[in-house]
Amino acid sequence: MIDHARDLRSVDEATERLLAAAAGLDNVTVAEPSRLPGWSRGHVLAHLSRNADAIGNVLAGLPMYASAEARDADIERDAHRTLAVQLADVRESAARFRERAALPADWSRTVTLRNGVTDTAARIPFRRWVEIELHHVDLGIGYELDDLSAEFTEREIGFLRERFSADPAVAGVTGPPAVLLGWLSGRGDGAGLTVPGGGALPALPPL
Incomplete structure (x- = not known):
């Protein structure tokens, strides 16, 4: 809530x-x-x-x-x-x-x-x-992104995943929270994130 x-x-x-x-x-x-x-x-x-x-x-x-x-x-x-x-x-x-x-x-x-x-x-x-x-x-x-609180990072990742929910591949990407937040928010290339089944990260639409 x-x-x-x-x-x-x-x-x-x-x-x-x-x-x-x-x-x-x-x-x-x-x-x-x-x-x-x-x-x-x-x-x-x-x-x-x-x-x-x-x-x-x-x-x-x-x-x-x-x-x-x-x-x-x-x-x-x-x-x-x-x-x-x-x-x-x-x-x-x-x-x-x-x-x-x-x-x-x-x-x-x-x-x-x-x-x-x-x-x-x-x-x-x-x-x-x-x-x-x-x-x-x-x-x-x-x-830096690593300085953000765990609560904030988790919530913003959830918010952005919801925003990009039209592409189910986005929901499967995993990795360090700060790196994941950086990628989802357009502040990082996602290096170090994992895509189910391998392959490239999905393209994100503009924020």
Whole structure:
């Protein structure tokens, strides 16, 4: 059973870890490339801020983003700010999300995310937790997939397997949890994973 209140606490803890780690950057290193193609660390931090507001929109019954173009434009607009401004935005947007999540609500209701994707409101805090943890890794500042908690890794692997359930071959792939999570999330080539019967790893659709 999903415990949204517990996941919200995990979101808070993950946010504080990310902020503490990112505080070790400076105005030069925040502008350097992240591990995500075409994005600097500033892009990653800007995305996390705008995603917090977008997730809050979802809980409020509003469109997650005005449009795909507006989402991309907002990230590009905010990506080149100073480190101090970036960190303040991450913290303040996280607080806005937490305030929205604290309002009385029916957590069993269905909500709509990007591209018409629907989910229960109770799983939205976990989705936010995923954004923070995986993008912390993407910053490339010493936080790795192996550093993620066993609970988080297991749950995200299950979430992604469910997402890729149209291909039954994905469910049979096994290996070290961090490697499996890296492959499923597009953050690793899957070297060291095992496919039933041998052969190549199945191709994953875009996330």
